Amino acid sequence: MIQLRNVSYTYPEATTPALNGISLDIAAGEVCAVIGPNGAGKSTLCYTIAGFAPYHFRGELTGEVVVDGRRTVEHPLGELVKHCGLVFHNPLNQISGARYTVREEPAFGLENLGMPRPYMQARVNDVLELLGIAALAERSPFELSGGQQQRVALASILVMGPRVLLLDEPTSQLDPHGTKEVFAAIKALSQTGVTVVLIEHKPELVAEFADRVIVLHGGQVQLDGAPRAVLADPRLPPLGVSVARYTQLAHTARERGLWPAQAPLPVTLDETVAGFELPSINPSSSRPAHGSGQ
Amino acid sequence: MIPLALEEVSFTYPSGVTALREISLTVAPGESVALIGQNGSGKTTLARHLNGLLQPSSGRVMIGDWDTRQHTVAKLAARVGYVFQHPEHQIFKRSVQDEVAFGPRNLGFAPARVAQLVEQALQATQLSTVADQHPHDLLPALRKRVALASVLAMDTPVVVLDEPTTGQDAQGVRAIGEIVERVRAGGRTIITISHDIDFCADHCSRLIVLGGGRVLLDGPRETVFAHGDILEQTAVEPPQLVRLAQRLRLPLAWEPQPLLAALEQSQRQR
Known part of the structure; x- marks a missing residue:
């Protein structure tokens, strides 16, 4: 549904590119979370998929952006927005x-x-x-x-x-109840084939609702994979991305022999509970530390 | 350093929506208090009573010896600094430096004092390197810290932060946490409105839980987190580690060390 081929984008008057050689394929119906520190290029990635960069922001785009079969540079923004909806971070915008x-x-x-x-x-x-x-x-x-x-x-x-939904922290000001409602609605839409690209800082939500996680840093894709793999990746903190507190706790617990040495680190609360509830934790334990948190 | 007091404060918006119902509470100087509760529970409405942006429909709000109804917002600004949720609502100068200097200048501080306050505020918010840039050229997350710096520089005895961590990455959240700690260590009062319960647990020793315009709970963390049923009424989820401790039937903890110790003990007993 979304294809980026070696895409770089530089804002007007900027000296360094905001996106630097990004290639991605996002399938129809996928919920793809984008995480990374401030300035990594997360919002710019959404603007570029939507065609706002370069149409609205001007600047220089190289490479190819194709959304729902349309090369963004070959269609006017008025046409692109019919297929691709962008929700800004600040609702007042x-x-x-x-x-x-x-x-x-x-x-x-x-x-x-x-x-x-x-x-x-x-x-x-x-x-x-x-x-x-x-x-x-x-x-x-x-x-x-x-x-x-x-x-x-x-x-x-x-x-x-829209067939494609680009969301920039859509629940940052919502309470947990409202957040779950909105995410459930987004998930239901994706099951009807809507493709979702979601910028989200909270690892808990990403683990629960995303099919795939992309980590951006310095305008480049650093990690890309299933939430289970990416959200427990030890490279996250050096990239300026926080992991869930229970993931962190399990990491420390593993160093102290309180978490099965060969089991993967948990990315949801359910997985954490299941891991710690194992009847005995020792190197010979063969039960995986996976919970029911699907 | 001044105390705050709300005395049977009720507030109804002109549209007829009642947002606060007979709220009475006091905050002592040097406290770090979080206001938590679901959307529409009255958090922001309450906070806006502290700097006179809103006046109670009944009851009164005392900022030290000042009744907010008898003082202008401009005058109250010397006692209560308010950092809005959206920096766009308060930023208007052409450089970060000017923006941050506006508040203390406006309060009539001497130039040397202004310079010192601005430097301290920029340092605390890690913005010294962008002091000469236009606030609107900054990333939204940094712009939010400019708003925070401009309030810190006013050196008010009370600081109110409305959703300080939204849009901040790990480093930004850490920086804001350090600011809260420093402000409080300096004896000033800090009131944080947030849905980021993990941040509140880390940096606020007292939690006030609002629901339907009333105070549902008010106390230290261990007391408030123990009332899962009441928190649920107002859509507050306890911190991640508190939920983990509860699920594992271990003593309540929001920091990793006590939880790890409890895990160690329970595994030894098996």
């Missing part, structure tokens, strides 16, 4: 400011596409329901909490039915 109620905000994008009114009403209701904000429908988007605004911003993109 997304909310139009041109609408008075939460209900009208997602409708705005559909109006611009000239959709018939009954269709719009049904679509908007579905999306507000999906994201757990139906009760806020008549409130002003500007009177909501940050977490609620994040859901409105996401709704305004989901309502357009």
